[in-house]
Amino acid sequence: MNLKTVIHIIGILLFFEAVSMFAPLAFAFYYQDGDAWAIAASILITMLTGLIFYASTKTKPELRVREGFAIVVFGWATMAAFGALPFVLYGAVPSYTDAFFETMSGFTTTGASILTNIEVLPHGLLFWRSETHWLGGMGIIVLSLAILPFLGVGGMQLFKAEVPGPSPDKLKPRIKETAKILWGVYLVVTFAETLLLMFGGMSLFDALCHTFGTVATGGFSTKNASIAHFDSFYIEGIIILFMLIAGTNFSLHYRALKGEWKSYHKDREFRFYFLFILTCLLITAPIIYFSVNYSVVDSIRSAAFQVVSIVTTTGYATDDFEIWSSSGQFVMLILMFIGGCAGSTGGSIKIIRIMLLLKHGVTEIKKLLHPNAYIPVRLGGRVISPDVITNILAFFILYMLIFVGGSFCMALMGLDLITAIASVAATLGNIGPGLADVGPTDNYAAIPLAGKWLLSLFMLLGRLEIYTVIILFVPEFWKK
Amino acid sequence: MNLKTVIHIIGILLFFEAVSMFAPLAFAFYYQDGDAWAIAASILITMLTGLIFYASTKTKPELRVREGFAIVVFGWATMAAFGALPFVLYGAVPSYTDAFFETMSGFTTTGASILTNIEVLPHGLLFWRSETHWLGGMGIIVLSLAILPFLGVGGMQLFKAEVPGPSPDKLKPRIKETAKILWGVYLVVTFAETLLLMFGGMSLFDALCHTFGTVATGGFSTKNASIAHFDSFYIEGIIILFMLIAGTNFSLHYRALKGEWKSYHKDREFRFYFLFILTCLLITAPIIYFSVNYSVVDSIRSAAFQVVSIVTTTGYATDDFEIWSSSGQFVMLILMFIGGCAGSTGGSIKIIRIMLLLKHGVTEIKKLLHPNAYIPVRLGGRVISPDVITNILAFFILYMLIFVGGSFCMALMGLDLITAIASVAATLGNIGPGLADVGPTDNYAAIPLAGKWLLSLFMLLGRLEIYTVIILFVPEFWKK
Numbered sequence: 027m028n029l030k031t032v033i034h035i036i037g038i039l040l041f042f043e044a045v046s047m048f049a050p051l052a053f054a055f056y057y058q059d060g061d062a063w064a065i066a067a068s069i070l071i072t073m074l075t076g077l078i079f080y081a082s083t084k085t086k087p088e089l090r091v092r093e094g095f096a097i098v099v100f101g102w103a104t105m106a107a108f109g110a111l112p113f114v115l116y117g118a119v120p121s122y123t124d125a126f127f128e129t130m131s132g133f134t135t136t137g138a139s140i141l142t143n144i145e146v147l148p149h150g151l152l153f154w155r156s157e158t159h160w161l162g163g164m165g166i167i168v169l170s171l172a173i174l175p176f177l178g179v180g181g182m183q184l185f186k187a188e189v190p191g192p193s194p195d196k197l198k199p200r201i202k203e204t205a206k207i208l209w210g211v212y213l214v215v216t217f218a219e220t221l222l223l224m225f226g227g228m229s230l231f232d233a234l235c236h237t238f239g240t241v242a243t244g245g246f247s248t249k250n251a252s253i254a255h256f257d258s259f260y261i262e263g264i265i266i267l268f269m270l271i272a273g274t275n276f277s278l279h280y281r282a283l284k285g286e287w288k289s290y291h292k293d294r295e296f297r298f299y300f301l302f303i304l305t306c307l308l309i310t311a312p313i314i315y316f317s318v319n320y321s322v323v324d325s326i327r328s329a330a331f332q333v334v335s336i337v338t339t340t341g342y343a344t345d346d347f348e349i350w351s352s353s354g355q356f357v358m359l360i361l362m363f364i365g366g367c368a369g370s371t372g373g374s375i376k377i378i379r380i381m382l383l384l385k386h387g388v389t390e391i392k393k394l395l396h397p398n399a400y401i402p403v404r405l406g407g408r409v410i411s412p413d414v415i416t417n418i419l420a421f422f423i424l425y426m427l428i429f430v431g432g433s434f435c436m437a438l439m440g441l442d443l444i445t446a447i448a449s450v451a452a453t454l455g456n457i458g459p460g461l462a463d464v465g466p467t468d469n470y471a472a473i474p475l476a477g478k479w480l481l482s483l484f485m486l487l488g489r490l491e492i493y494t495v496i497i498l499f500v501p502e503f504w505k506k
Numbered sequence: 507m508n509l510k511t512v513i514h515i516i517g518i519l520l521f522f523e524a525v526s527m528f529a530p531l532a533f534a535f536y537y538q539d540g541d542a543w544a545i546a547a548s549i550l551i552t553m554l555t556g557l558i559f560y561a562s563t564k565t566k567p568e569l570r571v572r573e574g575f576a577i578v579v580f581g582w583a584t585m586a587a588f589g590a591l592p593f594v595l596y597g598a599v600p601s602y603t604d605a606f607f608e609t610m611s612g613f614t615t616t617g618a619s620i621l622t623n624i625e626v627l628p629h630g631l632l633f634w635r636s637e638t639h640w641l642g643g644m645g646i647i648v649l650s651l652a653i654l655p656f657l658g659v660g661g662m663q664l665f666k667a668e669v670p671g672p673s674p675d676k677l678k679p680r681i682k683e684t685a686k687i688l689w690g691v692y693l694v695v696t697f698a699e700t701l702l703l704m705f706g707g708m709s710l711f712d713a714l715c716h717t718f719g720t721v722a723t724g725g726f727s728t729k730n731a732s733i734a735h736f737d738s739f740y741i742e743g744i745i746i747l748f749m750l751i752a753g754t755n756f757s758l759h760y761r762a763l764k765g766e767w768k769s770y771h772k773d774r775e776f777r778f779y780f781l782f783i784l785t786c787l788l789i790t791a792p793i794i795y796f797s798v799n800y801s802v803v804d805s806i807r808s809a810a811f812q813v814v815s816i817v818t819t820t821g822y823a824t825d826d827f828e829i830w831s832s833s834g835q836f837v838m839l840i841l842m843f844i845g846g847c848a849g850s851t852g853g854s855i856k857i858i859r860i861m862l863l864l865k866h867g868v869t870e871i872k873k874l875l876h877p878n879a880y881i882p883v884r885l886g887g888r889v890i891s892p893d894v895i896t897n898i899l900a901f902f903i904l905y906m907l908i909f910v911g912g913s914f915c916m917a918l919m920g921l922d923l924i925t926a927i928a929s930v931a932a933t934l935g936n937i938g939p940g941l942a943d944v945g946p947t948d949n950y951a952a953i954p955l956a957g958k959w960l961l962s963l964f965m966l967l968g969r970l971e972i973y974t975v976i977i978l979f980v981p982e983f984w985k986k
Contacts, residue, residue: 177874178877351920352920352921352922352923353917353926356913356914356923356926359923360910384903386896386900387900387903387904387907390896390973391900391976391980392982394658394659395983397571397658412892412896415896416866416892416896416899417873419866419896419903420871421870423863423866423867424867427867434833434837437833437835440832443836443941444923446833447836461923493870493871493874496871497871500871500875502872502875503875
């Protein structure tokens, strides 16, 4: 492990983080809420630290697999640690734990909040809060399509051949090229949603913040009532559409922008994702209709928004699903374990893994009838290597282990069973709102201190596909 | 599929079921509670049906894999269907659904009850109720050590070489020999516990009934308060010991009886099982101590009984774990997914699978560090074939799918979230008591009609290692 390289690159990341704080600084100057100095001070501290990290470790950065893991994990954590500064310095979030939780929730595109009243925050801080989502989303697209496939994490190697960019020779040039292309797509999508939201009557500020929350599948809103605040059919429709887009593999959008529109239809994962959401809608709408006093249209409207919001792991809300019957709540709880497509900004287990897990189950039943036959798992016409399958299965087991262990720890801290379970499901899956005390109309303020740190860790674990973080705890990883 | 062979053998099973009803008939005569006629009538109906099944399908029974699956599933279901007769005929359980649920719960050694007042039942019926456990336990030992390994179900093929009996050439002679040996062990264990319980002051009747409930990891008691009724340190100790024995691979007991006492220590699964229970005890006792007003001794005593009862999937109770803090309840809920050793009468996922799932997770993390190395999963010194691992992983996925789908269906019927989840966990894992409305001091009487049938199916699915039942739903299974 070459720690110097790691610190060197984290220095660069911090520098970029500081630069990206100029946007909220601009909003702070424009709205004159008095938060400009706190943001300016944070820029200074972050930039200086970044420069020190960078300069003190003069090195020719060579990216090997181990450094890759370390940069991703420590990079994300450091970004959250410094991103928390504006909230603490201004005093909007006096506790550093709370500010760290909020920023980690932002950078991991989770959207779980400890704020009890969002609307009292100054505009600069609100913008920074939403921007962390957007930056996190940029990070995750590149991570999942350009880095993880090469680290062999959790079945992502499936996507080695599929991502755009030059041939997969060396990690560094490939990451650069792929990042450029995908960030281009990300910018186009961001621009489009912002325009469409402004067209629906939002201010530039609100439109940008909610676009950041959507395209990164984050879920931070500038309003206490989330998207319900706007009570607009049009705005809900636009956000549903862009949540769906954000939950899709961004390399498909890249192909579509190049004119290959059929890519969506050809992609097995996208088809499953689309049909799965449709099925959940057909299940949830009647449950809402029969358990809450809604009209047919309102039931479908609420079901569509909430289902898409949870499956894509965004976490925006237009309805409190805790007033639905227990079966509706159960659907939401289970959807927290699905997630978007691979290569999207969505979190959780992800559609491709769910698909292959189900296919594997079916294959094993077939094998019982033909004990001596070779029956591979197929995706489309393509045979999936058993190594990929066992890798995905192990991912699923680790995910469940962390979920169970985490829920136990949260229960130990005195949370009731459902809150404990849902808080871990919602943070590990990078969704945001859970059930019971952390439901869509509540927040994470009342979680004990230790719980907030633990949930922050789960957000990071979930966001970095678990393996990436866990590997740092293997002693062998640190040996020369 | 040779349906004639299946019906022929089920005829024999029914005949044996009728014969085994003579024991409760004897107790009915002895105690003179007025239930003798109902049992006698049930014997007649069951025996006649058995003879008709047997005689109408003159065939030279050849056991192939497909017939094996069909006999196991339909045999178990038919036993429950006819075993319900005494309860209905006498009128103790007027609804056939309830009686079927209770008997299925007996034969699957689950121990979930719809009875609100157990103690008003006549002695004959109570004895029959407990005897269904004992018969189910006999069935499951043979199934898991002599039949499933050859059907290749859920990793049980690991035990092909380990079971006593002649060399694995043909299914039929092997089943016969293995059955004889294991039933011998089962009888010895039954005899020992009955004696020890009588020594503690129980009547022969109570001793036999509770022994049946223990050695089969069933959990039916003759008392409303379950084992808490006796409030005896000695009786609790004996039952803990025999629950532990019942949760152990019976082929280990066979070797021990032959003098090879070291078999226990040598067996990796048994060691894991023992250490796992010890760990759970060390976690649970402090939770009880700090959340309930118990002394240190009472906390350990309650923890020991409840942990062993749930891990072995027995379901006897000396304490209501719903008065514990949420973390204690969470431990109990998670323990419902562990289960006893393979080849024991315990249900649920089973220790060997849990072990191999964990080992697989660790192996995949190691592979990340050495992408090109061949790292097999090992158990002791033995390399476990990847086929067995993927088979176990698929079992786990199917188990979770049924758990999730089942919980959703139960929630749809109007149960609250925790009751819905716990009722499926407790029946699929063949435990018995769950949480909330189906907790240790409650029962399944209030579950809706459709829910009782569904939970009965889950008991069967869990007991027959899922695959065995699911395969009957594959159309190809029925083709000639």
